[in-house]
Amino acid sequence: MARESNAWEQSSKESISFNVLDCDLNVDLAIVGGGFTGTSAALEAARAGASVALLEAHAIGHGGSGRNVGLVNAGLWLPPDQVEAQMGVAPGRRLNDILAAAPEVVFGLIADHGIACDPVRNGTLHLAHSSKGLKSLKNRLAQQQARQAPVTLLDARETARRVGSGAFHGALWDRRAGTINPLAYNRGLARAARDAGAGLYENTPVTRISHQNGGWQLTAVNHTVRAQSLLVATNAYHEDMPGFRTPRAPKVSYFQMALRPDTACDEILSSILPGGEGCWDTGLIMTSVRRDSQGRILFGAIGRPNGAGRRIHLNWARRAFDRIFPQLASAALDGFWSGEISMPADHIPKIINFGPQAVAVMGYSGRGIAPGTVFGQRCARMLVSGQQDELPVDTAQSYAEAAVRAKSAFYEFGARLIHFGAYR
Numbered sequence: 001m002a003r004e005s006n007a008w009e010q011s012s013k014e015s016i017s018f019n020v021l022d023c024d025l026n027v028d029l030a031i032v033g034g035g036f037t038g039t040s041a042a043l044e045a046a047r048a049g050a051s052v053a054l055l056e057a058h059a060i061g062h063g064g065s066g067r068n069v070g071l072v073n074a075g076l077w078l079p080p081d082q083v084e085a086q087m088g089v090a091p092g093r094r095l096n097d098i099l100a101a102a103p104e105v106v107f108g109l110i111a112d113h114g115i116a117c118d119p120v121r122n123g124t125l126h127l128a129h130s131s132k133g134l135k136s137l138k139n140r141l142a143q144q145q146a147r148q149a150p151v152t153l154l155d156a157r158e159t160a161r162r163v164g165s166g167a168f169h170g171a172l173w174d175r176r177a178g179t180i181n182p183l184a185y186n187r188g189l190a191r192a193a194r195d196a197g198a199g200l201y202e203n204t205p206v207t208r209i210s211h212q213n214g215g216w217q218l219t220a221v222n223h224t225v226r227a228q229s230l231l232v233a234t235n236a237y238h239e240d241m242p243g244f245r246t247p248r249a250p251k252v253s254y255f256q257m258a259l260r261p262d263t264a265c266d267e268i269l270s271s272i273l274p275g276g277e278g279c280w281d282t283g284l285i286m287t288s289v290r291r292d293s294q295g296r297i298l299f300g301a302i303g304r305p306n307g308a309g310r311r312i313h314l315n316w317a318r319r320a321f322d323r324i325f326p327q328l329a330s331a332a333l334d335g336f337w338s339g340e341i342s343m344p345a346d347h348i349p350k351i352i353n354f355g356p357q358a359v360a361v362m363g364y365s366g367r368g369i370a371p372g373t374v375f376g377q378r379c380a381r382m383l384v385s386g387q388q389d390e391l392p393v394d395t396a397q398s399y400a401e402a403a404v405r406a407k408s409a410f411y412e413f414g415a416r417l418i419h420f421g422a423y424r
């Protein structure tokens with residue numbers, strides 16, 4: 001099988017490029033990393049009148065933001081009761097409330113800035129892959145209804161009608177959510193930030209950070225950026241920057257395949273997700289399925305599709321896809337790609353206050369479109385206005401889990417084991 005090729009690159013209607021940094025700069029806010037967090041922060045700060053320099057080591061969307069499934073979900077992956085149990089009731093409720101409203105922020109930015117990222121706001125479906133999965137969805141339903149969230153539990157028949165597959169026991173439909181082309185959204189945020197006056201630089205890895213003379217100094221491609229405030233938004237794709245203590249959390253790999261159905265089966269195809277909902281399931285090793293603007297079906301799962309795991313994961317995915325959609329067994333593989341997800345042990349995102357007027361954000365645990373957008377906005381507001389209460393979570397001074405490599409390997413080993421042995 002050929003090397004990875006990202007379907008979002010082929011279908012993105014937003015295209016943008018930025019120069020390499022070629023001079024020294026003096027700004028109010030420096031941002032390292034051009035994913036959702038960094039570009040949303042750049043837009044927010046520039047709109048508030050701050051001078052901004054965003055430095056990206058590769059291209060905008062190189063990290064998780066350009067490799068994502070594109071499900072704009074409300075809340076975290078953890079159910080809201082668990083968020084409150086882990087963080088404490090008041091801070092947990094505050095985070096739940098902010099993230100419940102976060103898809104509105106994303107779709108608002110898309111509309112305000114005319115971002116051409118194929119938004120479809122018809123909700124997402126959390127699919128029950130087993131009767132146990134259905135039980136856990138009923139529990140989530142009760143928690144969401146207690147918070148007046150617009151969610152509905154669909155029975156197996158209605159789920160089959162919406163998905164075009166009888167493989168599921170039911171689904172939780174969340175009408176706050178929707179789908180986008182995530183790479184196009186990320187590029188659109190970057191374009192809007194540039195239009196608001198921010199300076200963005202690609203192929204500009206930051207290789208050193210220091211705090212001196214009351215300000216921050218960043219070294220990148222033989223130039224210096226001096227800034228009053230600093231946001232590090234490098235998350236799972238962090239590349240070493242001496243002077244900055246890298247937060248350490250395990251990583252989980254996730255891959256997707258784009259399948260192009262035979263055009264002869266147009267009628268069959270129109271029965272697959274006709275409402276355009278994005279879906280993921282309740283399986284321990286999660287899978288996702290959605291359509292894209294080119295009519296392809298994007299099927300994804302946890303696993304690293306290179307090295308020893310490549311054959312196991314890709315063979316499993318093809319068999320699983322054929323089982324869920326036997327009517328599309330002739331669909332041709334039209335690309336596959338993968339990405340890394342930062343997954344702290346408690347699955348709660350972290351904001352690290354690592355120095356004066358400086359924060360780093362990481363650990364969205366696979367829920368980064370809406371959280372990344374609002375965490376970026378709120379960090380920017382805090383760094384520009386100095387108001388700590390803008391932040392959605394309390395800050396920590398550092399974050400370093402033990403045995404990070406072993407835990408990451410454990411996740412991948414589990415995924416291989418299940419994909420090798422199981423055929424759900």
Ligand SMILES: Cc1cc2nc3c(=O)[nH]c(=O)nc-3n(C[C@H](O)[C@H](O)[C@H](O)COP(=O)(O)OP(=O)(O)OC[C@H]3O[C@@H](n4cnc5c(N)ncnc54)[C@H](O)[C@@H]3O)c2cc1C
Binds near residue numbers: 059062238369
């Ligand atoms: C395969 C996959 C599927 C996902 N699906 C979904 C989904 O459907 N819905 C959802 O909500 N979330 C999803 N997520 C999670 C979401 O994509 C991430 O949480 C989110 O993209 C993180 O955004 P970010 O801006 O914090 O980091 P990133 O997008 O990872 O950006 C970090 C950037 O920092 C840059 N960088 C690193 N080091 C340096 C340096 N030294 N100097 C300069 N730049 C540097 C990197 O090049 C990178 O571009 C998915 C993630 C993956 C990987």
